[in-house]
Amino acid sequence: MKLEYRINKIKELLIKGNNLKCSSRTFKVFGYQFNYYTECFGDLNAYYFNKHEVIDRLVSLDMDNRPGTIKEKTLYVCVHDTASAAETAGSLAHANYVCNGGGGTSWHYSCGDDAIYHHIPDNEVAYHAGDGLKVSYYTIDTGVLATTKVPCIEIIDGYFYLNGIKSLIKVPDLTIVNVDGTLYYSSCGVIQTKVKDQSLTVGEVKLNLSTKDINDAGINTLIINGNYHFTPIYYNKSYGYVANRLGNLYSIGIETMVNKGSNLLVTWHKCAKLVAHLLKDNNLTLDAVKPHHFFSGKPCPMTLRYNNMWNYFLSMVEIEYEMLKYLSDDIEIILNVDKLNNGGVLLEEVNEVVSYEIIIKTKEFEEKFILN
Numbered sequence: 143m144k145l146e147y148r149i150n151k152i153k154e155l156l157i158k159g160n161n162l163k164c165s166s167r168t169f170k171v172f173g174y175q176f177n178y179y180t181e182c183f184g185d186l187n188a189y190y191f192n193k194h195e196v197i198d199r200l201v202s203l204d205m206d207n208r209p210g211t212i213k214e215k216t217l218y219v220c221v222h223d224t225a226s227a228a229e230t231a232g233s234l235a236h237a238n239y240v241c242n243g244g245g246g247t248s249w250h251y252s253c254g255d256d257a258i259y260h261h262i263p264d265n266e267v268a269y270h271a272g273d274g275l276k277v278s279y280y281t282i283d284t285g286v287l288a289t290t291k292v293p294c295i296e297i298i299d300g301y302f303y304l305n306g307i308k309s310l311i312k313v314p315d316l317t318i319v320n321v322d323g324t325l326y327y328s329s330c331g332v333i334q335t336k337v338k339d340q341s342l343t344v345g346e347v348k349l350n351l352s353t354k355d356i357n358d359a360g361i362n363t364l365i366i367n368g369n370y371h372f373t374p375i376y377y378n379k380s381y382g383y384v385a386n387r388l389g390n391l392y393s394i395g396i397e398t399m400v401n402k403g404s405n406l407l408v409t410w411h412k413c414a415k416l417v418a419h420l421l422k423d424n425n426l427t428l429d430a431v432k433p434h435h436f437f438s439g440k441p442c443p444m445t446l447r448y449n450n451m452w453n454y455f456l457s458m459v460e461i462e463y464e465m466l467k468y469l470s471d472d473i474e475i476i477l478n479v480d481k482l483n484n485g486g487v488l489l490e491e492v493n494e495v496v497s498y499e500i501i502i503k504t505k506e507f508e509e510k511f512i513l514n
């Protein structure tokens with residue numbers, strides 16, 4: 143690609159990313175200790191102008207939360223938040239937590255407004271998605287001819303319907319099983335987790351699932367030989383949703399920080415840039431970015447979801463991902479703005495139209511333009 147063409151593309155993307163409604167917004171943050179409100183002053187652009195940096199803080203191979211299992215492949219990037227509202231629950235604290243065993247859990251990256259730490263190599267399995275470790279990748283033919291890229295999926299009388307047509311796929315079943323005197327539940331024959339409610343009796347549980355019981359990030363569908371296919375699904379009893387497997391075994395997990403005193407918009411921008419790099423490095427496309435909810439029905443990342451910021455987050459990822467197609471070490475992007483900011487995220491309240499200058503710089507060449 144010619145340099146001039148790349149610079150034009152970068153300019154186009156920055157103009158597309160310009161935020162015309164940059165204004166203060168109060169977010170409600172959901173924590174397991176407490177909830178709190180925090181004000182962010184807006185961001186100038188969906189693109190984050192600061193450098194992408196990752197600090198290695200790898201979990202030692204002798205820890206139980208790093209099994210060292212090499213993934214068959216990476217299919218997804220799974221985004222979480224820690225739901226830890228305490229001021230002390232920053233990225234370094236979480237890096238220390240996961241390196242000290244993480245209570246048996248692990249994830250690949252901890253992303254805060256201050257730094258990103260890397261804990262598990264991207265090609266290894268980690269324990270973060272809540273869908274177990276027993277189900278490997280497969281696809282199953284729904285028997286329904288694909289007529290749209292993404293079908294509308296419903297549950298009617300115990301079967302999945304795709305675009306109104308009955309498929310061959312029955313909804314997941316749920317069984318309460320007694321193993322070694324301990325009560326467990328299994329979905330589609332795969333033991334999921336221990337059931338604490340001892341009032342349940344051994345045997346099948348009638349679910350009577352309906353469309354509203356499908357997690358709101360949907361069911362993964364592929365089009366193979368003209369038909370829709372599903373990848374493995376199950377019913378997660380803990381959260382009461384039909385969800386997708388392959389989270390632990392086939393994804394890269396990122397925990398985002400929501401600690402009090404941190405700047406959420408900065409955290410989300412840093413995370414979006416990280417996600418874009420992971421998509422590029424693993425030859426994935428934007429539809430590989432999934433919330434934890436997709437794999438278990440858990441309402442995670444709760445603060446992004448409940449503030450209706452998930453779609454904006456995806457638009458940040460999209461700009462960052464597109465930019466990576468044209469950026470390289472020989473191109474520098476400089477932001478000039480007369481306001482206190484972190485990579486374009488405002489750190490002070492501004493009540494007038496903000497003008498900012500962007501310089502796209504190479505050894506021989508400089509392109510300057512102003513956005514408002």
Ligand SMILES: [Zn+2]
Nearest residue numbers: 222223434442
């Ligand atoms: Zn999560």
